[in-house]
Amino acid sequence: MSKLACTCGHIIRDQADSLPHKASLIKDQQEEDFIQNLAQEINSLLTAAEAGNLEAILDERYGKIPRQPKAAEACYNIIGSALLSNSISAYECQSCGKLWIQKEVNSFKPFNSESRVYEAVLSIAPST
Ligand SMILES: [Zn+2]
Structure with a gap:
């Protein structure tokens, strides 16, 4: 995936390594x-x-x-x-904090965060 359009209108981009809003998940x-x-x-x-x-x-x-x-x-x-x-990708929208979990190749399912803001939950750096 290189771009994912969040339902809030933000475009989540995946065009580099070490992204703070992306993770690999092993089920x-x-x-x-x-x-x-x-x-x-x-x-x-x-x-x-x-x-x-x-x-x-x-x-x-x-x-x-x-x-x-x-x-x-x-x-x-x-x-x-x-x-x-053996892993799937997950993205956190940097605008609304929604988590997008990969279901299939190029298919993602959204999950709303309670706070509705970006909290950098997939980043190694603590959010401020
Ligand atoms: Zn969003």
Whole structure:
């Protein structure tokens, strides 16, 4: 999603990283799959490293990329991919505070906040 029109008229934009009004949610029913998928991927890399095959496995999965450190990049990709496939997005309208929770791809359901104002509930910085 790059833009979402809130019912209050505000346009919620998602065109950068580290947005204070966006979060990724892992449903409790997906949490175990998320952890299991990560554990399997990490275990396969550790097993390959113990056997001295890590470089070959990384080349096989990600191609012979010249960037280093390749293992760190592989871990970033594994965790990012697992998060994307096991999470949904949520946005807080910066005008009215309404929460928009992803139901399907490009489909969001609104939830009104009692205060009806932006409270930065998805931000790591405390609201003022
Ligand atoms: Zn709004």
